[in-house]
Amino acid sequence: MAGNNYDIITIGGGLGGAALAKVMADHGARVLVLESENRFRDRVRGEAMVSWGVCEAMELGIYETLKDAGGWDIEYLEAAFGNNAPVRRHLRTTTEPSAPRFNFFHPDVQEALFQAASDAGATVTRGVRVKGLGLDGARKVFATVDGSEQEFTARLVVGADGRYSKTRGWGEFQTSENPDQTFCAGLLFDDMAAPDDTTHNFRVFYKSLNALLFPQRNGKFRAYLCYPTTWGEQLSAAKDIARFIDWSVEAGTPVEFFAGAVPAGPLASFNSASTWVEHPYRDSVALVGDAAGATDPMWGQGLSLTLRDVRVLRDQLINHDDWDEAGHAYAQEHDRYFTVCNTVQSWNEKVLVETGPEADARRAHVLPLWAEDPTRRLDTFASGPDHPIDETIRRRFFGEE
DSSP: OGGGEEEEEEEOOSHHHHHHHHHHHHTTOOEEEEOSOSSOOOOSOOOEEOHHHHHHHHHHTOHHHHHHTTOEEEOEEEEEETTSOOEEEEHHHHSTTOOOEEEOOHHHHHHHHHHHHHHTTOEEEOSOEEEEEEEESEEEEEEEETTEEEEEEEEEEEEOOOTTOHHHHHTTOOEEEOOOOEEEEEEEEESOOSOTTEEEEEEETTTTEEEEEEEOSTTEEEEEEEEEGGGOOOOOSGGGHHHHHHHHHHTTOOGGGGTTOEEOSOOEEEEOOOEEESSOEETTEEEOGGGTEEOOGGGOOHHHHHHHHHHHHHHHHHHOSSHHHHHHHHHHHHHHHHHHHHHHHHHHHHHHTOOSHHHHHHHHHHHHHHHHOGGGTOOHHHHOSOSOOOHHHHHHHTTOO
16 A cells, blocks of 8 residues: 555646646655546636736746647737727736736646646546545545556645535535526637737626637637526537527627637536635645635636645645645635635626616716726736725725725
């Protein structure tokens, strides 16, 4: 059994699990990555990293790996809300990190980070079915690997298995969730007739429709559509592609963007309500990324939060001999920045997403104030969650001074 002992086992080898494995292996830790997929496939998931997340990737030393895997710096963000004229923003000169956005094709980046973890010395495995956890002095992980039942032990187990994390349940973490408001649907297109240096954000308030376009390399674009759960149906498969395009145009996407565009991947959607764990560490199990806290993808924070989790957990593990202390220190810091993101998200939803007379009146009051002084809105979603969210800031956000 000595060969099955590790310092860290990550359950999940995606962005968070592979990045953590790489950076901890770089520091000499014995790391095992247990990944369920034999091959990373195109699925609807985050492929756009906001400016503060780019800085996290640089701090972790994986930015060049992401670029080499086809990552694409995006210099501009253009937002068109309702009947207002589009607002174009140069991100490198208007964000506190002074960084662009960064888009990529998720399977290629997963593959590159998985290989980088292996190159750093981590043991990486695919096609693994993790069956549960145990605790007998050290943490145990029970899994089926290549058809064989195996038991592994580690000082720390890290759940990096996404929004629907099984590790979260095995570790007996309690999950909180915001009320359902929107479904998020996504589809990859080839040959879309849109600018490849700009992320587009279109929104129609009275329908609570939000369409987003993220350019990738070689003429590819990932299109997302956020629409109310009250519409009742989750778009999926080829049968719903026409509706996806129609609703995207209703949200404000120019119809000519879709002229000649060819669907290049599966259409799928999911309930995008935020879910999170208070204090994502206990009994030698830590959660990172969406397993620890998944925000509504409409606001684009997921990838950046994942890399912040990895960096904070890495730093705490390196700086503490007692990894139980390190885990609690990580969880405390995670709760701080996740709470900022989740709170600012809920404030924005009251202005930009909610519908009805009360919401319309709120927008009529708040949006002109934001136009006059953009600092009222807070730049959390581009510049990061490193600011207070006290009552004074809330009142200024809503123009209640």
